[in-house]
Structure formats: structure tokens, C-alpha cells
Amino acid sequence: MxxxxxxxxxxxxxxxxxxxxxxxxxxxxxxxxxxxxxxxxxxxxxxxxxxxxxxxxxxxxxxxxxxxxxxxxxxxxxxxxxxxxxxxxxxxxxxxxxxxxxxxxxxxxxxxxxxxxxxxxxxxxxxxxxxxIAIAGLTAYQSIISRVKPNSHILINGGSGGLGTFGIQIAKALGHSVTVSCSGRNAELCRSLGAEVIDYTQGTLLQDLKNAAKVREFDLVVDNVFADPDLYWKAHEYTVRDAEYAVTPINTTYAFMRPFVAMKLLPGLLGGGQRRLTVMFGQPKLEQLVQIRDWIAERKIExxxxxxxxxxxxxxxxxxxxxxxxxxxxxxxxxxxxxxxxxxxx
Ligand SMILES: NC(=O)c1ccc[n+]([C@@H]2O[C@H](COP(=O)([O-])OP(=O)(O)OC[C@H]3O[C@@H](n4cnc5c(N)ncnc54)[C@H](OP(=O)(O)O)[C@@H]3O)[C@@H](O)[C@H]2O)c1
CATH class of the missing domain: 3.90.180.10 (Medium-chain alcohol dehydrogenases, catalytic domain)
Known part of the structure; x- marks a missing residue:
């Protein structure tokens, strides 16, 4: 041609x-x-x-x-x-x-x-x-795949965006249970993809997470929003001891970096966070692109x-x-x- x-x-x-x-x-x-x-x-x-x-x-x-x-x-x-x-x-x-x-x-x-x-x-x-797939699907996959044991209970903060909608379905495809935060208008969608839902717009997200943890604590937090530092500072109140807190937004602004540096550097004994904090960088892994593509072809995820x-x-x-x-x-x-x-x- x-x-x-x-x-x-x-x-x-x-x-x-x-x-x-x-x-x-x-x-x-x-x-x-x-x-x-x-x-x-x-x-x-x-x-x-x-x-x-x-x-x-x-x-x-x-x-x-x-x-x-x-x-x-x-x-x-x-x-x-x-x-x-x-x-x-x-x-x-x-x-x-x-x-x-x-x-x-x-x-x-x-x-x-x-x-x-x-x-x-x-x-x-x-x-x-x-x-x-390549950005949202892969990042969602990598935010989960190596961070949990079988049959884990995962919290995805921000379930209705690109990462969240992939994340819910990938978590389910891998055999985990998943709870998300989203607004009421997107609750039905997130439920239909397989998640339990907490409506963050009610303003009681942290308390709702602590209540959910009375039934079962979370094994992993994937934070696709990272707008409320308290979700991390208080993560030990709703997650298991070895839970990881994975953050997906990457931002170079002072408003983002200041709490993040404190979270990373302040030891738990001195009032710092008590859960491992990681920042996700999606990596171009071809075998994972193929896995997600095949799940879509098999209608395991949409x-x-x-x-x-x-x-x-x-x-x-x-x-x-x-x-x-x-x-x-x-x-x-x-x-x-x-x-x-x-x-x-x-
Ligand atoms: N680290 C990496 O490699 C990597 C890769 C991809 C993306 N990212 C970052 O990850 C973040 C998520 O990406 P994305 O593509 O999923 O974004 P997105 O699709 O633009 O996310 C939009 C969604 O976020 C929801 N949302 C907004 N505020 C919320 C809150 N306070 N609580 C819960 N949900 C809320 C919105 O729902 P409502 O309108 O109902 O609130 C909307 O459905 C972005 O910051 C992006 O830059 C990082």
C-alpha cells in the first residue's frame, strides 16, 4: 500500500x-x-x-x-x-x-x-x-497480582474509573473478594462487575471501612484516588498486619508529595503509617497484556x-x-x- x-x-x-x-x-x-x-x-x-x-x-x-x-x-x-x-x-x-x-x-x-x-x-x-488495556488494564493487574495471597479481601479506593473497573474484574477473575469506594451514581455498575460498594459521597468512608473490617479485614488496599491521607494513616484499623497500601496516582505537586514523603519516612513508632506504602508504576509486560486480552475474549472481563x-x-x-x-x-x-x-x- x-x-x-x-x-x-x-x-x-x-x-x-x-x-x-x-x-x-x-x-x-x-x-x-x-x-x-x-x-x-x-x-x-x-x-x-x-x-x-x-x-x-x-x-x-x-x-x-x-x-x-x-x-x-x-x-x-x-x-x-x-x-x-x-x-x-x-x-x-x-x-x-x-x-x-x-x-x-x-x-x-x-x-x-x-x-x-x-x-x-x-x-x-x-x-x-x-x-x-495497556495503561488501565495492566496497572490494575499489577496493583493486585503480586501483592496478595489466594482468596484475599481487596479494597479498591475509586472503583468506577479506568483502573477501578478493570481492577474489580481482575480481582474477581483471580478469585479474590473486592470492595470499592465509588459515588452512588456508579454503585450499580461496580456491583454488576462483582464488587461490594461503599458510597464515598456520604462522607463516612473511613468509618464504613472500619465497619466492613469487623466482618473481614482487608489484605490489600489499592488507592486510585489518594485524596484523603487518613485512609493511609488509619489503614491499620481496617487491614491485616501485613497488608500493603498501593497508590496509583503519581503526582509531582507539593500538595501530593508533602503527605506522601511523611507517610514514607515517618516510622510507625513515631506516629507514622503502620502499613507498607508503595507507589505503582505500570510496566509493559507482554504476557500480562495477553492474559487480559484473553480474559476479554473469553468474556471473563469486559x-x-x-x-x-x-x-x-x-x-x-x-x-x-x-x-x-x-x-x-x-x-x-x-x-x-x-x-x-x-x-x-x-
Ligand atoms: N501508576 C501508574 O502507572 C498509573 C497508571 C494509570 C493511571 N494512574 C493514575 O491512577 C489514577 C486513576 O486512574 P484512572 O484512569 O482510573 O482515572 P479515571 O478513570 O479518570 O478516574 C475517574 C473516576 O474516579 C472516580 N473518583 C473521583 N474521585 C473519587 C473519590 N474521591 N473516591 C472514589 N472515586 C472517585 C470518579 O467517579 P465519581 O465521578 O463517581 O466520583 C470516576 O469514575 C489517576 O490518578 C491516574 O493518573 C497511574
């Missing part, structure tokens, strides 16, 4: 009041050229949005770590149109994974470069489902879609993303998959 030299791509060159107001669809961006051994050119089909698509760009990293104009988008599914020199994939293969850069991944474009070491084949699931929007509506999608109210995943459908729909598992 003859490839064009120019393509459409979403770009921003300012972060005043966030990147969303500055996103423009540039109709004539040069199509990128793979240059390293494992790199391949992808015709992008679907992109899942994540907080990482805007949060680093709204900090000091914007100035130092993000080349401008920048194209966001990390999580993707797409068709290989120029195979990598390492022979890992062929033209026509449909693959998914994460782009090499997490700060401005470049996937919100018609074409993008991906690395063969970070992607696997889509197989029987759809590009929209596949695009959702991707919860907040919305699926066309390529032209990226700006509206970012407005939704930055509202912090996303339920499951927002997907941008950049192009149609060869010979099929992007949405329905075959």
Missing part, C-alpha cells in the same frame, strides 16, 4: 489553563518514519485516553520533557503498515499496546510509530477493547466504555477526561479496523 507523506494529527503547543483548549487537528503533519530495529509504522485504529495524556503536560514537565508541537495518546490499537526490521510483526497484523513515550505518545494521529517490544496482536477482541468518540471529537473527549468523572474508558475511534467494526468482540 502506498503511504501518504502527510497525515492528520491532534497537537498542542501551550498548556495555559491545561492542554485541552489548545488542541487542534493539524491536517498536514509529516507521517513519522520508523528508524530503530523494533520500530514499525502503525495506521492507528483506536486510542484510549488516560489521565497521563494531560496531567504531566500541565506540570513543569511540559517545558522540559515534551517536544512541541506535541501529539497526545499512549494507549492504542492499530494496523501494522510498515513491518519492523526485527521481524516480530508483518504488514496487516493488528496490534495493541502503549507507545514508547508516556508524556506525548503521538497516537492521536492517523499514523504513529510503535515498538515491537511493547505490543501484542489484538486477536479476537476489537481494537476499541484492546486500546483500553471493557467498560464511558464513551467512544470519532477522531474529530478529541477535544470534547479531553473535556470529559479532565472532568475526573470518567466511568470506565474513553475511546477515540481514529479509523475503522480492516473489514470489521471496532466495537464488538467477534
Amino acid at each position: 502506498a503511504l501518504p507523506s502527510k497525515m492528520k494529527a491532534w497537537q498542542y503547543s501551550s498548556n495555559t489553563k491545561g492542554i485541552t483548549p489548545h488542541l487542534i487537528l493539524n491536517p498536514s503533519v509529516p507521517v513519522p518514519i520508523p528508524s530503530r530495529l523494533g520500530e514499525m509504522l502503525i495506521r492507528v485504529l483506536s486510542v484510549a485516553l488516560n489521565p497521563v495524556d494531560h496531567r504531566p503536560a500541565e506540570t513543569v514537565l511540559y517545558r522540559f520533557a515534551i517536544p512541541k508541537p506535541a501529539t497526545p495518546g499512549v494507549d492504542f490499537a492499530g494496523e501494522v503498515v510498515q513491518a519492523p526490521a526485527d521481524g516480530a510483526f508483518r504488514e496487516g497484523d493488528v496490534v495493541f499496546g502503549a507507545s514508547g513515550s508516556i508524556f506525548a505518545g503521538g497516537m492521536l494521529a492517523e499514523y504513529a510509530v510503535a515498538e515491537s517490544s511493547r505490543v501484542v496482536e489484538v486477536g479476537k477482541i476489537t481494537p476499541n477493547e484492546a486500546a483500553a 471493557v467498560v466504555f464511558d464513551q467512544v468518540v470519532p477522531f474529530e471529537e478529541v477535544k470534547q473527549a479531553f473535556e470529559r477526561l479532565t472532568s475526573g468523572r470518567t466511568v470506565g474508558k474513553i475511546i477515540v475511534e481514529v479509523a475503522r479496523a480492516p473489514g470489521s467494526s471496532n466495537t464488538q468482540t467477534s
Whole structure:
């Protein structure tokens, strides 16, 4: 297939009041050229949005770590149109994974470069489902998999977002029981995925956790929100002695770092936290991408879609993303998959 030299791509060159107001669809961006051994050119089909698509760009990293104009988008599914020199994939293969850069991944474009070491084949699931996995699915998986014994009782603080909806179902697929915090409007969804629910908007979350612990203490806390330091300081009141407290939000602001450093450094005997605190960094592990993909194909877990929007509506999608109210995943459908729909598992 003859490839064009120019393509459409979403770009921003300012972060005043966030990147969303500055996103423009540039109709004539040069199509990128793979240059390293494992790199391949992808015709992008679907992109899942994540907080990482805007949060680093709204900090000091914007100035130092993000080349401008920048194209966001990390999580993707797409068709290989120029195979990598390492022979890992062929033209026509449909693959998914994460782009090499997490700060401005470049996937919100018609074409993008991906690395063969970070992607696997889509197989029987759809590009929209596949695009959702690499950040939210993998991070949710890794926040649980190595941190619990069989048949554990897991608390997920923030059950209705991208990480939470994957986390509930992964915990269940692995044979654990799971309780989540979410707002009342998302309670039914979280229950339908298999969780017990505590409505955090009632303002009594900590007390509700202590009450739940009278029946059974928690073996692991996965905190996808990290907005209330007391949940950690008081974790010994609702978790078992060797429970881990895993935090997923990563933030370089002073407001985040100050309580975090105290939690990490102050010994328990001097009034510090009494549970092991860890910060999660999702890692690109291919065998885990395959595991989650196969669970979706087997209908053991489902991707919860907040919305699926066309390529032209990226700006509206970012407005939704930055509202912090996303339920499951927002997907941008950049192009149609060869010979099929992007949405329905075959
Ligand atoms: N460490 C890593 O490698 C890694 C990877 C991925 C993501 N992350 C981080 O992990 C966090 C979660 O990511 P995500 O993709 O799941 O975010 P998300 O989808 O944007 O989360 C939105 C959800 O959070 C819920 N929520 C907001 N405030 C809440 C609260 N106080 N209590 C309970 N739920 C609340 C919202 O529900 P309501 O509207 O009902 O409140 C909404 O459904 C983000 O900070 C993200 O940056 C880290």
C-alpha cells in the first residue's frame, strides 16, 4: 500500500489553563518514519485516553520533557503498515499496546510509530477493547497480582474509573473478594462487575471501612484516588498486619508529595503509617497484556466504555477526561479496523 507523506494529527503547543483548549487537528503533519530495529509504522485504529495524556503536560514537565508541537495518546490499537526490521510483526497484523513515550505518545494521529517490544496482536477482541488495556488494564493487574495471597479481601479506593473497573474484574477473575469506594451514581455498575460498594459521597468512608473490617479485614488496599491521607494513616484499623497500601496516582505537586514523603519516612513508632506504602508504576509486560486480552475474549472481563468518540471529537473527549468523572474508558475511534467494526468482540 502506498503511504501518504502527510497525515492528520491532534497537537498542542501551550498548556495555559491545561492542554485541552489548545488542541487542534493539524491536517498536514509529516507521517513519522520508523528508524530503530523494533520500530514499525502503525495506521492507528483506536486510542484510549488516560489521565497521563494531560496531567504531566500541565506540570513543569511540559517545558522540559515534551517536544512541541506535541501529539497526545499512549494507549492504542492499530494496523501494522510498515513491518519492523526485527521481524516480530508483518504488514496487516493488528496490534495493541502503549507507545514508547508516556508524556506525548503521538497516537492521536492517523499514523504513529510503535515498538515491537511493547505490543501484542489484538486477536479476537476489537481494537476499541484492546486500546483500553495497556495503561488501565495492566496497572490494575499489577496493583493486585503480586501483592496478595489466594482468596484475599481487596479494597479498591475509586472503583468506577479506568483502573477501578478493570481492577474489580481482575480481582474477581483471580478469585479474590473486592470492595470499592465509588459515588452512588456508579454503585450499580461496580456491583454488576462483582464488587461490594461503599458510597464515598456520604462522607463516612473511613468509618464504613472500619465497619466492613469487623466482618473481614482487608489484605490489600489499592488507592486510585489518594485524596484523603487518613485512609493511609488509619489503614491499620481496617487491614491485616501485613497488608500493603498501593497508590496509583503519581503526582509531582507539593500538595501530593508533602503527605506522601511523611507517610514514607515517618516510622510507625513515631506516629507514622503502620502499613507498607508503595507507589505503582505500570510496566509493559507482554504476557500480562495477553492474559487480559484473553480474559476479554473469553468474556471473563469486559471493557467498560464511558464513551467512544470519532477522531474529530478529541477535544470534547479531553473535556470529559479532565472532568475526573470518567466511568470506565474513553475511546477515540481514529479509523475503522480492516473489514470489521471496532466495537464488538467477534
Ligand atoms: N501508576 C501508574 O502507572 C498509573 C497508571 C494509570 C493511571 N494512574 C493514575 O491512577 C489514577 C486513576 O486512574 P484512572 O484512569 O482510573 O482515572 P479515571 O478513570 O479518570 O478516574 C475517574 C473516576 O474516579 C472516580 N473518583 C473521583 N474521585 C473519587 C473519590 N474521591 N473516591 C472514589 N472515586 C472517585 C470518579 O467517579 P465519581 O465521578 O463517581 O466520583 C470516576 O469514575 C489517576 O490518578 C491516574 O493518573 C497511574
